[in-house]
Each structure stands twice: as C-alpha cells, then as structure tokens.
Amino acid sequence: MSSSLAPAASGTTWRGSTLFTQVMVLTGRSLRSVLLDPKNLLFTLLTPLMMLLLFSQVFANVANTPGFPKGVSYINFLMPATLVTTALSAAMTAGIGFVNDLRNGVLARFRALPINGGSVLAARSLADLVRSAVQLIIMIVAAVALFGFTPKGFGVAGALLLALIVGWGLGWLFLAVATWMRNPETLQMFTFLAMFPLMFGSSAYMPLEGLPGWMQFVATINPLTYAIDASRELTLQGTLSSTAFTSIGISLVIAAGGMVFAAKGFRRQ
Template sequence: MTVEDRVADAPACTGARLPAAQDAGIGTQLRVLTGRSLRALVLDPRLVVASMLGPLLMLGMFSQLFGGVARAPGFPAGVRYVDFLVPAIMVTSAMQAALNTAVGLTQEMRGGIIARFRSMPIWPGSVLLARSVADTVRCALQQLLLLVLAAALLGFRPAGGPLGALGAAALALAVGCCLGWIFIAIACWIRNTELVQSVAGLATFPLVFASNAFVPVGALPGWLRAVVRANPATYGIKAARALALGGPALADAVTALAVSGAVGAVAAAIAIKGFQRRT
C-alpha cells in the first residue's frame, strides 16, 4: 500500500508506526492530505453554499446600515458604499474561513484521526498546511460566488473593472490565508472545539471591526485610528480596495503581503510547535 492509500484511509488506520523507509516527500504528503480534505468539498458542495451565507448576509446588512457613510466627509469621492465595502468583505471572509480550518482541526484531534497521522512517517506541519490549502481552495470558490452575487444583487460595479475585482479577490485570499494561521495556532494549542470557537471569535472581532473595513480611517476617533493602523487586516483591506477601485495599488499590495506574510510565518511556527505536543 502506498503512502497515498494509507493517508486516504486514515480513519481506518491502526496505531502501528510505519517504517521510516517508506517515507514520502513533503510534496507528496501535501498533495495527498490536501486531496483528502478537498474530497469533503467535492462530495458535499453544500459546504461552499453554507460558508457563503455569512459574508453575503454581512454584505447585505452593512451596505444598508452604513450606506450613508458614503455622504460623510472624508469618504472617497465618487465611490459608492457597496463598491467600498465588497473588497473588505472579501478579506474578512477569507480570514474567517480559517476559523473553519481551526474548528475542523480540533474535531479531528478529538476524533483520533490526527493521532493516527502521527503513526505515519509524515512531517506534522504537512497536516496543517494541507488543511490551510484545502480551505483556501474552498475560499476561492466563495470569493467568486461573492463577486457574482454582489454584482447581481447589489449592483457592485468597481471602477477597477472585472480585472481589479479579481485582483482584489486574489489578494484577499493571500492575506486571509496568512492571517488565518492565527486561528490554526489557537487550535493547535487549545485543542478544544468549544474553547477554540470562543477564543477565535474574540480574535476575529478586533481583526474585522477594529479595521478600515466599514469606514475610512480618517473618520475614526484618534485612539481607534492608532489601533486600526496596528491591525494587519487593515493593510490587506486597503490594498484590495485599491485594486477594486482602480487606484494605485502596488505599494499597498506589497505592504499587505509583507505584513500578513510576517504574521502568518510567526503564527505558523507557533502552530506547528503546538501541534507537535503530545496531549
């Protein structure tokens, strides 16, 4: 039996450790483990539909509640609020998708599947990377559906056109994937589904609401403005918005990727260290 077969059949594996000579490369491990996670998406597309409800409801609700912000001083001239809001929702929904990764990971730890992976000669970090990659694929489908529905139902017509909107979606995926390691790290150290949901929810609140997602930074009080500028999500939202609205975006995109990449690298190292601990 190949490594691929053993990983694919992980729930049925025994606790016996496999010989080190049968080790597969990290690339093979990632491919097989990612495929295992993606099978759930293929077998049950309702997962994508269900994951769409939160961002779509948030987009519809906030576009109506805060639509008057577009008439406030300091708001970008000639920009409709829905065009201002959609790039922010893309970034925040990409981050929140990682919360599903964290919850799924804790459920697998509790169910014993992770313990069976430990009996295999695979790098522990590949399990985490594979889950992150699989949920990024699911999030990519979510982003495309969000763009289509925002255009069809709310009249989303960004000045950057379709290419700008797609560029914003790609940037949102990259930023969300990096910052999502914060939630994976929380799951690897806490390892309790209910507690992970609570702690990750608390972490999500400042990342989403203490940012420039819903109002321009200049419209915020001075103390909150300082918090927003320290929030790594702010840079991703600013860059995605610049791409969608057709403004100068290169410097913002580089800054966003650098900041989120640095945060993601630190969080990934913490996550892998926590994942390697024995319960």
C-alpha cells in the same frame, strides 16, 4: 520465476510517499469533507453573501457622511473590504477544523501512518485556501450581478489574490493557536474575540476620518487596515501601491511565525 524475483523484492525498501503527495492527498480529504456535506457546502457559500447583504444595507448611509470618498457608492467601498474580512473568517476555520480532527481521533490515526506531520498542517492550510478562493469568486460574481458592484478593470483580480494571501497568513496563526489550545469551545471564543476588533477596528466599514479618535489609532495599527486599503486601491483605482506590499509582507511574517509555532504545537500533541 518467482524465486528469481524474490531477492529483488525483499531487498526493496519502501520509503513512503513524497511530502507533496501527502499534502495533496490530505488536502483532498479535507475538501471532500466539505463537498460531500450539502448543508456545510451551502452554508459555506451563503454566509459571505448574507454578510454582504446585511452590511451593505445596515451601513448604506455611511456614504452620505462627511469624509466619504466622493463619487464612490457604498457597495464599491464595502466590497473590497468584504473580500479581506471574508478571508479572515475563512482563516478562522483552519484552526477549528484542526481541533475537530484532533477531537474525533483523525490526527491520532495519522500519527500511526508513515507521513510527515508537517503535511497535515500544510494540507489543512491549503484546503482552507481553496475553499476561501471559491467563496471569494462566488462573492465577486454575486456582488456584480446582484448588488451593483463595479470594479475598475482587472484590479479586482489583484484584490482577490491579496485577500487570499492575507487569509492564508492568518490561517497559519489560527492553526498555531489550535495546536496549543486543543479545546474547540475555547478556540471559538478566541477566534471571535480576535475577529471583531480586527474587523470593526479597521477601515472596513467607514473611512478613518469618520471614526472616533481612539478608534482611528487602533485602525491605523491594525494590519487588516493595510490590506483593506490596498484592496480598495486595486479595485476602485486599478493601482498597486506600497500599501499592498506592506500588507503582503505582514501576512508572510504572520504565516512564518504561525508555521513555527504550529509545528511545535503539533509535535507536543
């Protein structure tokens, strides 16, 4: 019996797993590294809540300034923006996680396996998207239960989806930068230098009318402003306007460019 099976067995060519399987397995690996580390998991969940508490108290008096939307509490003004800025912070970790894998030799071991290089990048992006979704959902629940956040209808679900799309697009940008920089310290400096102008040079914490003239110009051309304004429209008014589609379009363009440059950078490792 064994001899009759031998030719069939010897003639079988193993072509490896599918790209989908590779992405799912590698995504699971990245998520387990977070779930199996209690301290990492705790900081992942608490950091956005601490930022929400801090900013809601520090900038609370902004609600009393001229130009602030009438009848809107500051927490309702802040929370839609915090969804977007938290997604931005989560996007930064995509690049940092990739560089850490490069530094500890994980990527070198992946290269010795019959897997598609693109699956490594896609899995990193997907894992960070899942982690960001968990962060944002917990933040919304906590904001409603503890901070008095009162979204209108199901618009907050649209704002959540928009924040995830924006974070996913920016995540590919940081992944692309990571494949070319390689040094974690340099990458961290780059991400922080990129994060602060994007966050504070936008309409996240104050209406555009309350910003100095030059900052109004910066905020107007800041792509994060479009996402924040669309998030507020969805959350406070329950409406979907062209601003949301503009933000999604910008995010998709950034993601496409990031994919191209990330793939090139990964091949040169």
